[in-house]
Amino acid sequence: MGQSKERNSNEKSGFLKKLIIVLAVAIVVVFAVFYVIYYRFSYQADKLAKETARIYAFGDGGEMADMIAPGYVKKFEDSSKVLSVSDIQDIYINKFRAYTDEQVGDIDTIECKVIDIQAVSNIEDVQQQFADNGVKGVSQYRSVEADWIVTGKDGGEVTVHVQECMLKCDDGWYVDYVRMPDEIDSMSTPVDSGDADSEETTEAETTE
DSSP states (O other): OHHHHHHHHHHHHHHHHHHHHHHHHHHHHHHHHHIIIIIIHHHHHHHHHHHHHHHHHHOOHHHHHTTBOHHHHHHHHHHOSSOOHHHHHHHHHHHHHHHHHHHHSSEEEEEEEEEEEEEOTTGGGTHHHHHHTTOOOOOEEEEEEEEEEEEETTSOEEEEEEEEEEEEETTEEEEEEEEOOHHHHTOOOSSOHHHHHHHOOOHHHHHO
């Protein structure tokens, strides 16, 4: 009788140990999936968003062109007869700075406050269109909503709400496009807007 109770106790103890091991493995798997799907890809999107804000405030079109997929840049510039990708990015940056200059004067600091990151789930539907624009192996696409909080050297502050889209392709993570508010996007620049519009087509805009 005593041996039977001891055997049952050992069996229960063994079952609990196995259950604990299974639960521990499940927890590890859940955290690993969370890291890969959420943290890893969201981290890259957040990192790109903050770097884009820095370039718009203090960089130039050349730096921004380096943030765009090399395959797209090559295909665009092989066929472009007017503006390079760097030239176009300079136009966008100059519009942003003209707006902030009106609001706060010279920029002292810029903070990129990410509000939301959304993943595009049907990326397979547009992979070929991206490939046609020179961007191979697109596997991830993120839309980032952010507030750029700009502080001027005189202490003034203005917030610009921005939508930025970015992708992961064979070459790594890159910016697809940055969408500014209408009051910035509609501003004139020293370069004729007709020329700029004729050359402005990014990967995502082609897929819309």
